[in-house]
Amino acid sequence: MAFDLVLQNILNPPILMFLLGLFAALMRTELDIPQPLPKLFSLYLLIAIGLQGGHKLAKSGITPEVLKILVLAMFMATLVPIYAFFILRLKLDVYNAVAISATYGSISAVTFITAGDFLHKLGESYGGYMVAAMTLMESPAIIIGLIMLSLFAKRENNTPLDWKELLKEAFLNPSVYLLLGTLLVGFVVGEKGWVAVQPVFGDLFRGMLAFFLLDMGIVAGRRLGDIRKVGIFLVAFGILLPIFNALFSILLAKFFGLQKGDAFMYAILCASASYIAVPAAMRMSVPEANPSLYVTMSLAITFPFNISLGIPLYYFFINHLWG
Secondary structure (H helix, E strand, O other), X not given: OHHHHHHHHHOOHHHHHHHHHHHHHXXXXXXXXXXXXXXXXXXXXXXXXXXXXXXXXXXXXXXXXXXXXXXXXXXXXXXXXXXXXXXXXXXXXXXXXXXXXXXXXXXXXXXXXXXXXXXXHOOOOOOOHHHHHHHHOOOHHHHHHHHHHHHHOOOOOOOOOOHHHHHHHHHOOHHHHHHHHHHHHHHHHHHHHHHHHHHHHOOOHHHHHHHHHHHHHHHXXXXXXXXXXXXXXXXXXXHHHHHHHHHHHHHHHHHOOOOHHHHHHHHHHHHOOOOOHHHHHHHHHOOOOOHHHHHHHHHHHHHHHHHHHXXXXXXXXXXXXXX
16 A cells, blocks of 8 residues: 555656656756746745635634644644754754754645645545645744754854844745735635636646646755765654654644544645745854755755655555544
8 A cells, every 4th residue: 555655646747747857967967947937836836825725714714623723733833843953963063953953843835735736636635724734834943943042052242133033034934925825815715716716726736836846856956966965864864853743743633633634734744844934044044054954954855755755655654544
């Protein structure tokens, strides 16, 4: 069963496009996606997932079940960067431990989108409120990471953190803003509004995802050479921590009675790592940290693992528990 899921996931066109881009970079071909198309693909996917989520949230309504999921999402987004920090401190200085733990405490919207496509191919669904959960999980890791920095690091110049700028970066970075905004738009316009935009943000979704993952494959392939910089400890961390986070979140989801599709997407969120929003915040707020560590780990190790093997692995455990 597990092998069948892995095979089905890998034979998914968007995943094959990612692998195509990955091998293109490894073979040193001249294949490239010219700017600003990658940014356009990112904006499209964020808008599409936000609108779809708002539409589904409008249909389901804000119920105690929805609030329970949002609380669980915030709980993991707060907890993960704390224990990740102390694990990383076994080998790293405070600055790099903060940056990496914040990266793994946040989420990857593209991993979430890819997992949703995987679930759709299996004929299963998840609640639109999971998009709201994803949005809420973007920012807390940045705050927690910098709290850990202020507690454990002694800056040479003793300059206090600019909390106003920090909060602005955490809650108003472009990806969070766009997800929240389109989620609200989808919720307000309801079914009629979704029908009007569905040909663009529904029918074209998988094709645009394939384009985006082709570009991500090229970018990840070009960073694979940097893996030797992170060392075996961080390579293991980039694979084992997402698996642990996923299993822990699956147990939480089972204990609190989440539906199967919601539990799967919750596990995906907890297992993913940010490679856009949090690295941007860390570069601004923790310049002492080495970007080649946290960016390479999230983009060249955890992201490829999750979308190729992690997604079917987490689904296998959920399918076993939920039946």
